[in-house]
Amino acid sequence: MEDKSVIIIGAGIAGLAAGYYAQTNGFKVTIFEMHDKSGGLCTCWKRKDYKIEGCVHILIGTKEGMLYNDIWNELGVIQNVNFGYSDVYYSIETLSKKVVNIYTDLDKLESHLKDISKEDSKLIEEIINFIKTIRNLNIPVEKEPSLAKLSDKIKNFINVIPFALQLQKWNSISLENLSKKFKSDVLKEAFPLLWYPEMPALFIFFMLGWLNVKNGGYPISGSEQIAKAMEKKFREVGGEIKLKSSVEKIIVEDNQAVGVKLKNGEIHKSDYVISACDGKTTFEKFLDNKFQSKFWKTFYEEQKPSSTVVKLVLGIKEKIETPEKSYLGTNIVLDPPVLIAGEKIKRMSVYINNFDKTMMPDNSTMIEVTLISDYTRWNELSKDQNLYNEEKEKVKKIVLEILEKKYPNISSKIEMLDISTPVTIQRYSHNYNGAIQGWHPNPKTMGLYLPKQLPTLKNFFMCGHWTESLGGVPIAAVTGKNIIRLICKKEKINFKNK
Numbered sequence: 001m002e003d004k005s006v007i008i009i010g011a012g013i014a015g016l017a018a019g020y021y022a023q024t025n026g027f028k029v030t031i032f033e034m035h036d037k038s039g040g041l042c043t044c045w046k047r048k049d050y051k052i053e054g055c056v057h058i059l060i061g062t063k064e065g066m067l068y069n070d071i072w073n074e075l076g077v078i079q080n081v082n083f084g085y086s087d088v089y090y091s092i093e094t095l096s097k098k099v100v101n102i103y104t105d106l107d108k109l110e111s112h113l114k115d116i117s118k119e120d121s122k123l124i125e126e127i128i129n130f131i132k133t134i135r136n137l138n139i140p141v142e143k144e145p146s147l148a149k150l151s152d153k154i155k156n157f158i159n160v161i162p163f164a165l166q167l168q169k170w171n172s173i174s175l176e177n178l179s180k181k182f183k184s185d186v187l188k189e190a191f192p193l194l195w196y197p198e199m200p201a202l203f204i205f206f207m208l209g210w211l212n213v214k215n216g217g218y219p220i221s222g223s224e225q226i227a228k229a230m231e232k233k234f235r236e237v238g239g240e241i242k243l244k245s246s247v248e249k250i251i252v253e254d255n256q257a258v259g260v261k262l263k264n265g266e267i268h269k270s271d272y273v274i275s276a277c278d279g280k281t282t283f284e285k286f287l288d289n290k291f292q293s294k295f296w297k298t299f300y301e302e303q304k305p306s307s308t309v310v311k312l313v314l315g316i317k318e319k320i321e322t323p324e325k326s327y328l329g330t331n332i333v334l335d336p337p338v339l340i341a342g343e344k345i346k347r348m349s350v351y352i353n354n355f356d357k358t359m360m361p362d363n364s365t366m367i368e369v370t371l372i373s374d375y376t377r378w379n380e381l382s383k384d385q386n387l388y389n390e391e392k393e394k395v396k397k398i399v400l401e402i403l404e405k406k407y408p409n410i411s412s413k414i415e416m417l418d419i420s421t422p423v424t425i426q427r428y429s430h431n432y433n434g435a436i437q438g439w440h441p442n443p444k445t446m447g448l449y450l451p452k453q454l455p456t457l458k459n460f461f462m463c464g465h466w467t468e469s470l471g472g473v474p475i476a477a478v479t480g481k482n483i484i485r486l487i488c489k490k491e492k493i494n495f496k497n498k
């Protein structure tokens with residue numbers, strides 16, 4: 001094949017993955033990225049001698065032979081990133097000040113939950129036994145559904161037959177509804193907080209199974225290592241990234257995408273254009289609202305973006321000891337709730353990083369506090385820099401007062417303090433409403449296939465976390481891979497993984 005060219009907008013995880021597979025399959029790829037580094041939301045930033053984690057606490061796919069491991073191998077992540085493993089997925093403090101630790105060791109988890117509530121033993125056993133049954137199940141989610149052959153479907157069906165009824169049972173009950181089945185008020189309160197309450201319980205059970213078999217780890221030295229590894233691999237196969245190159249428009253001729261126009265006026269032509277950045281920007285700004293299909297129009301009208309966060313990170317000149325290593329830390333109760341950006345906030349997560357020495361100076365600790373907070377209110381505040389800064393100061397004050405109770409005198413040991421808001425995320429990544437992972441999970445759309453092409457625009461494809469009903473780094477990478485499968489099919493090329 002004479003090299004056909006592909007332009008990709010955005011060097012986030014989806015764009016880098018699409019770039020690698022397109023280049024590997026014989027296309028000449030150029031990625032345009034508005035920042036001076038790749039990674040998008042999967043990033044870190046330096047403040048004094050500390051490196052702040054902007055994204056991944058858990059990357060699924062770190063165990064050979066398990067879900068997502070192949071794609072991370074192909075993209076050079078497994079070979080170039082070291083992973084650490086935690087004892088606890090998440091701890092939830094309840095109103096009664098009990099702490100529920102979700103241990104990754106399933107036997108320990110079972111006895112801990114039974115210690116909290118003997119009367120729920122039967123349900124606890126049922127859940128733990130189910131997680132043990134599925135923990136090594138390699139669920140087939142990587143292949144582009146529209147390209148799956150009948151033989152793939154039959155193979156997948158046979159794989160899940162032994163567990164089909166239970167899979168269906170736990171898929172049809174949300175975390176919220178599962179929690180109602182517990183007799184213990186502590187477990188009733190804790191379970192909906194393990195993820196989004198409306199998520200099927202099945203999702204968290206898979207997550208706990210993967211964590212148990214070490215198919216989910218945190219990237220040592222931060223999630224920017226994932227993006228760096230992918231960029232290296234993409235460049236090794238001959239791909240080109242143009243940094244500090246913001247795309248303004250997709251050029252369309254005769255209902256076909258033929259290139260992009262950059263903010264600096266430059267025009268770049270190509271055979272295919274892939275948008276791997278925010279979907280709303282793609283439809284409204286790049287394409288002037290001209291090609292949005294009925295499906296996508298309705299989807300944007302009816303669905304909500306995922307939640308967004310205020311994050312305060314402290315660098316403490318002291319080693320704080322913790323009984324266990326935890327991926328996400330502890331979700332603590334704010335009683336009474338605090339008022340942040342006009343919203344009553346009832347909970348915050350406190351994650352203590354005292355183990356990744358590459359992120360901080362010796363004998364120090366990083367404390368990361370995360371609060372779910374509405375974008376709209378922060379956006380309003382940001383129109384007046386004074387009001388915006390005042391609100392950030394207020395967050396600092398509130399959070400420090402809470403932390404002082406647990407770690408007396410901590411304020412005097414702060415060496416570094418960084419605060420980001422939903423507006424920071426929006427400004428940095430251009431993601432709609434500062435959403436951290438695309439769409440808010442909705443049981444009705446979960447598993448629904450979202451189209452990656454537009455019926456009236458030829459040679460244009462979309463990937464990334466806005467093109468699936470649930471986002472995250474592995475899903476972004478899979479969408480990048482799958483649209484290249486679609487392009488290969490169109491070009492009658494046998495898709496290659498490497």
Ligand SMILES: Cc1cc2nc3c(=O)[nH]c(=O)nc-3n(C[C@H](O)[C@H](O)[C@H](O)COP(=O)(O)OP(=O)(O)OC[C@H]3O[C@@H](n4cnc5c(N)ncnc54)[C@H](O)[C@@H]3O)c2cc1C
Nearest residue numbers: 010012013014034040041056057058247277464465472473
């Ligand atoms: C705080 C936080 C915690 C998270 N934790 C996890 C986790 O533990 N596990 C997990 O799996 N996921 C996690 N996520 C979600 C995950 O980061 C995202 O779902 C994923 O990185 C999305 O990748 P993407 O490539 O689809 O989009 P993005 O990362 O948004 O990439 C889009 C890229 O396009 C670029 N771009 C935008 N506009 C333009 C333009 N006009 N011209 C050129 N370039 C442009 C952007 O700069 C960016 O590089 C987290 C996210 C956040 C914010």
